Amino acid sequence: MSSTSTRPARARSAEEKHQRRYDILRAAERLWTAASYAELSMNQVAREAGLAKGTLYLYFDTKEELFLALLGEHLHRWIGATAELFTERRPRSPEQVAAVLLHHAEHLTPLRRLLVLLGTVLERNVRPELALEFRRDLDLQLRRLVAHMPYDPDTAMRVLRHLYAMTIGWQQLSESLPGSDPVTAQPRGPQDSGLYSEFELALRAILHQLTPSEPLAATAS
Amino acid sequence: MSSTSTRPARARSAEEKHQRRYDILRAAERLWTAASYAELSMNQVAREAGLAKGTLYLYFDTKEELFLALLGEHLHRWIGATAELFTERRPRSPEQVAAVLLHHAEHLTPLRRLLVLLGTVLERNVRPELALEFRRDLDLQLRRLVAHMPYDPDTAMRVLRHLYAMTIGWQQLSESLPGSDPVTAQPRGPQDSGLYSEFELALRAILHQLTPSEPLAATAS
Amino acid sequence: MSSTSTRPARARSAEEKHQRRYDILRAAERLWTAASYAELSMNQVAREAGLAKGTLYLYFDTKEELFLALLGEHLHRWIGATAELFTERRPRSPEQVAAVLLHHAEHLTPLRRLLVLLGTVLERNVRPELALEFRRDLDLQLRRLVAHMPYDPDTAMRVLRHLYAMTIGWQQLSESLPGSDPVTAQPRGPQDSGLYSEFELALRAILHQLTPSEPLAATAS
Amino acid sequence: MSSTSTRPARARSAEEKHQRRYDILRAAERLWTAASYAELSMNQVAREAGLAKGTLYLYFDTKEELFLALLGEHLHRWIGATAELFTERRPRSPEQVAAVLLHHAEHLTPLRRLLVLLGTVLERNVRPELALEFRRDLDLQLRRLVAHMPYDPDTAMRVLRHLYAMTIGWQQLSESLPGSDPVTAQPRGPQDSGLYSEFELALRAILHQLTPSEPLAATAS
DNA sequence: CATGAATGAGCCTTCATTCAT
DNA sequence: AATGAATGAAGGCTCATTCAT
Structure with missing residues (x-):
């Protein structure tokens, strides 16, 4: 119910419909942070969104489609933000590139868990054409990100x-x-052996291994 | 039903019972390769094992116990085989150590997915004493493996x-x-850029990063 | 399916919902007449009510809650009707009191079997607050009935x-x-030696044994 | 397992078989004291008897048959003991008769609960000829008891x-x-309002109601 | 005769999905 | 477009009964 207090009873215009869809995804996201896919029922999502189950x-045609959309959104968001950061900072050294890639790490927790789902549950009960579209869209976005990275496309893709x-x-x-969370968790100092620093x-x-000491000039347009 | 065609109708001796338990675990494993835990019903496992649900x-007292047993088996197997390999080969360089760690990679495919379960679903509906025993056993085995690795215990654990x-x-x-499978998949030549070689x-x-150029003398007994 | 032929496909209004609940209870009651609690499955109740299991x-949250509701209903009905009859007739002699107590005997057949359940099965799998509410309500009603009886409260309770x-x-x-039924069954004449007259x-x-020849003045308000 | 420590591994003679049957009934009886019919599994009975389920x-062909046999036994025992007591004491007044009828009350707890079962569960899953035989035997025994009572047969049967x-x-x-138990429970004094004294x-x-002040001369042979 | 492993119908309950309103 | 009551397949699990040994 949270934060969707004022809203038209019915979504008539395309924009309103888009907004409603957005509300549902937000509700799913809020719950997704605290519960696993199997634990999370459509009923809960509906209640959280302040809507009826139906x-x-x-x-969304199925539960899977809803979560696939959520995944798409997160990917889109992260890729966009990271591409932008590459343009701003123009990192060169592996350390700098790593810093850029990890900069939005705190947004990644749900994304990572959704990605795990992708290989497990998602796409199982989804219309094939939707799955295909998802793949295509993801590919497109990745290409866009790669274009901003200071490596040749193949290397950049490998890095990703x-x-x-x-x-x-x-x-x-x-x-x-x-x-707890390996990435969000704050490093606790130079001698920290927590999961986050291991990941980093x-x-x-x-x-270091993948990229030559001197990266190509950035090719961002 | 697959591959268990000849078998006594009833497991009377302790050995036969052990074998039946083994059969059930194999059936679960076969299905587990293709489906997630939640998707996998006891009914299916029973059918796959050619047995009745009951x-x-x-x-196994519960579904969770069955999968915990499966996990235990896989861990045991991989750790044992890898420890042995350390003893045999006494690898020094990172490349050599990597080769040992990856040698039994084919055992790892179900194992890693089971490990994921451990923190999520397993141990939820399991007799506490069994859960404890499992933890203890795992700890013991890991220590055993670490002892065979050519690093100090902390580093070895980090590597794992x-x-x-x-x-x-x-x-x-x-x-x-x-x-297909990134680990099991065979590298396809020197220039192979498949997932496996990326993983390796x-x-x-x-x-290279974790270990000093000169490893400790192996401490395997 | 019996006797619920015309009915809205969906219970929308509060009243319709109440009616549906009532239908379910009636279905349970019909089956309950011929089968014990353990023998009676929710599946059967659903079928009898012409509804799906879900x-x-x-x-009702659980099977127990359904039957607790059924018991509550019967108690309520019998106590109410009998209390009313006490008010109307103001019986004095044991014979008159007996006549009042037995007047609504046909309600008692399922009731007494439900009462047996109460101490055995019911309240086992019921939300504690519901169980408590039930006990309180029963107590209240009994007190109400006792107040209408022409005896002091202790004696009245003993009679009950x-x-x-x-x-x-x-x-x-x-x-x-x-x-057949000893209570519902009609006496068959002055010389009838059937179960009913024995009961009476x-x-x-x-x-006669419990009450003094001269009862107290009725205390009914 | 209790109290059946020494016993032939196999019952060969008719007598041994009878004994084994007896052991099973004793085991069922021990458990029956503490658990309801539904709670009591054949597995438990078997374990208690120190035998295998099969x-x-x-x-006994079914679980019901086992408990029907148990009921038969208890009835037999109580009727026999009570008939004997009538012969010994030759009670005349209602109080004396009541005393005789209640003398073996402490043995009756399981019997009473079995009788409740009779109307509920037993005879449901029993071979019809067995049910009939049970009825006939019960009838016979009751007649025997009636013959010892100081009333004419019809009155005696009504009393029973x-x-x-x-x-x-x-x-x-x-x-x-x-x-707790209304009958076994000891009366606690002259002012005791416990269930037992109510029953008595x-x-x-x-x-008093049924019998003339002066009973017939006892007709016991 | 005795065993106990195996069976499978059946239990209560959940929940993604449908559809009358 | 929105609702939420209704659905029913499927879930994990139990246990009286059967049957190979």
Whole structure:
């Protein structure tokens, strides 16, 4: 119910409909932060959005589609923000690149968990054409990000792939352990051996390995 | 039903019972490869094992216990095999250590997904004493493995943690892509840029980063 | 399905919902007449009510709650009707009191069996606050009834206790025999030696025993 | 397992078989004292008897048959003991008769609860010929008892019927209440208003009502 | 005769989805 | 467009009964 107090009873215009869809995704996101996919029922999402259960199905055909949309949104957001940061900072050294890639880490917790879902549950009960569209869109966005990175496209893509794998891996590791979020968690000093610094350290090691000491000139338009 | 065609109708001896338990775990494993925990019903496991639903409950008190046993098995197997390999080969360089750690990679595919479960679902509906026993056993085994590695215990544990995270991450990555298993998949030549070699490359980079150029003398007994 | 042929497909208004709840209770009651609690499945109740299994759970959280509601209903009904009858008739002699107590005997058949359940199964799987409310309500109603009886409260309560025990006992006896319901069954004449008259005779004997020849002035308000 | 330590591994002779059947009934009886019919599994009975589950089914076709046999036994025992007591004491007044009828009350708790079962669950899943036989045997025994009572047969049977109904009724009442066993419970003094004395009081009232002040001469052979 | 592993119908309950309103 | 009552497949689990040994 939170933060959607004033709102038209019915979404008539396209814009209102878009807004309603957005509200639903926000509700799902709020719950997603604290509960796993299986634990999270459509009923809860509906209640959180201040809507009836059936209404959700006007905007999303299945539960999976809802969460796939949520994933798309998060990816979009992160890629956009990171691309922008590359343009602003024009990082060169592996450390600098790592810093850029990790800058929006705090937004990543839900994203990482959604990515894990992608390989597990999502796309299972989704219209094939939607799945395909998702893949295409993701590809497009990644290409856009790659264009902003100070490496040749192949290398940049490899870097992203490593980032992706490590992100998921450390996320899962953190969930298997009593400790909390590996990425959001603040490093606690130079001698910190927490999960976050391990993750960062690994990312740096990879970047050193993958990229020549002197990166290409940035190709961002 | 698959591959358990000849078998006594009833498991009378302790050995037969052990075998039946083993069969059930194998059935669960086969299904587990293709479906997530929540998707996988005891009914399916029973059918796959060629047994009735109720029979499963003669061998495992709950669904969680069944999967905890599966996890235990996999851990035991991989740790044992890898520890042995350390003893045999006594690897020194990061490359050599990486090779040992990856040698039994094919065992890891289900293992890493089971490990994810551990922190999420397993141990929820399990007799407390069993959960405790599991934790203790895991701890013991890890210590045993660490003792065989050519690093001081803390470093060795960090290495394992990185291996674990990367393993999971690349697993998930591979599942999100048309390509197949990143670890099991055979490298396809010197210029292969498949997921496997990326995974390996990353592991090597980490090892280089984590370990001093000159490892300790191996401490394996 | 019986006797609920015309009915809205969905209960929208509060009244319709109340009616649906009522239908479910009636269905449960019809089955309850012929089967014990343990034998009676929610599936059967649903079928009898012409509803889907899940629908029952929209109206009752658990099986126990459903039957607790049924018991509450019966108690309420019998106590109310009997209290009213005391007010109307103001009986004095044991015979007159017995007549009042037995007047609504047809309501008692399911009631007494439900009462047995109360101490055995019900309240086991019921929200504590509901159980408490039930106890309070029952107490209140009994007090109300007692207030209408022409005896001091302790004696009145003893009378009710005897009525209760005898009611149950003769109920069971009748079920063990080819004959039908001992209480509902109509006496068949002055020389009738059926179960019903035995029951009535016993009740009268008890009343004579328990109550002084001259009852108190009725205290009904 | 209790008290059946030495016993042949297999019952070969008819006598041994009878003994084994007896052991099973004793085990069921021990458990029956503390648990309801539904709560009591055949597994438990088997364990208590120190036998395997399957063995029970060599002696009883169904769970119901087992408990029907138990009921038969208890009835037999009580009727026999009470008939004997009538012969010994030759009671005349209602109080004396009541005393005889209640003399073995402490043995009756399981019997009463079995009688309740009779009208509820037993005979449901029993071979019809067995049910018939049970009825016939019960009838026979009751006639035997009646012959020892100091009333004409019809009156005596009525008395027994009342005893039966009240027995069941007060049993059920006691189970619905926090208090304990109504009959076994010791009266606690002249002013005791416990369930037991109520039961006794009711029985006396009935006897007074049913029987002429001067009973017939006893007809016991 | 005895065993106890195996069976499978059945239990209560949940929840994504549908559809009458 | 919105609702939320209704659905019913599916879930984990139990236990009286069967049957291979």
